[in-house]
Amino acid sequence: MEYGNYIINDEIIFKVNEGILLRLSGEGDCVILNSPTARCLQLLLESKGEIISRDVFLDIVWRKRGIVVSQNTFYQNISLLRKSLKAAGLTKEIIKTERRKGFSLAAETSVSLIVDDASINLKSNLNIDLKNLTDASIQNGEGTINTTESNKKNQGLFVLKIPFSGVLLIALLIVIEVIILSRRLLEFVR
Numbered sequence: 001m002e003y004g005n006y007i008i009n010d011e012i013i014f015k016v017n018e019g020i021l022l023r024l025s026g027e028g029d030c031v032i033l034n035s036p037t038a039r040c041l042q043l044l045l046e047s048k049g050e051i052i053s054r055d056v057f058l059d060i061v062w063r064k065r066g067i068v069v070s071q072n073t074f075y076q077n078i079s080l081l082r083k084s085l086k087a088a089g090l091t092k093e094i095i096k097t098e099r100r101k102g103f104s105l106a107a108e109t110s111v112s113l114i115v116d117d118a119s120i121n122l123k124s125n126l127n128i129d130l131k132n133l134t135d136a137s138i139q140n141g142e143g144t145i146n147t148t149e150s151n152k153k154n155q156g157l158f159v160l161k162i163p164f165s166g167v168l169l170i171a172l173l174i175v176i177e178v179i180i181l182s183r184r185l186l187e188f189v190r
Contacts, residue, residue: 006045007112012088016042021088029163031088034173036061037077041085044095044105053102067184078103 003016013022019038021031033041039061043052054074061077062069082095094109105111 003042005114007110007114008045008085008094009090009092009110011090012085013114014041014045021084023089025089028089029087029166031084032166032170033081033084034077034170034177037081037084040077040081044103045111047104048111049105049107049109051098051102051104056102067181 005016006014007024008014011024013024014020015022016038019033019035021033040057043057043060054071057074058069058071061074078095082093085094092106092108094106096104096106098104
């Protein structure tokens with residue numbers, strides 16, 4: 001299913017389908033969210049400031065997909081989301097904790113849904129073709145990703161630098177997720 005993309009506080013772009021956070025200025029690193037963390041952010045953005053309880057998060061983000069997780073896993077994902085938003089370049093905290101109720105977006109948060117996301121002109125006068133961004137290829141072991149060849153010809157070279165440690169962390173998270181899912185599958189089969 002294709003979802004729109006969001007511009008948050010005129011600072012970062014959240015590409016929902018890819019779980020990617022990019023600075024609107026075109027500077028800095030791209031932040032890749034794991035799937036549950038990306039779904040948590042999507043749920044917060046779609047709620048338009050309403051308080052979302054822990055149980056609603058657990059139902060929509062995990063149980064709906066047949067996964068049961070602990071409350072600790074949920075809180076770790078919220079923490080990871082906050083850190084990722086900051087790393088992506090968001091200057092203000094947008095996730096508000098409502099004590100004993102849940103979480104919501106801070107009232108002053110500006111969110112714009114991009115329905116026609118063929119391209120976004122960045123403040124740095126670079127033009128990123130968002131539809132082709134996922135067609136990127138890894139150029140070297142440093143984690144540098146260049147956009148497709150057609151984008152290089154049309155807009156010049158735009159490079160997203162992902163630290164190698166970030167790539168390793170993502171790989172580790174994927175391995176852990178596979179191990180957890182395989183254990184659950186074995187328990188289910190027994």
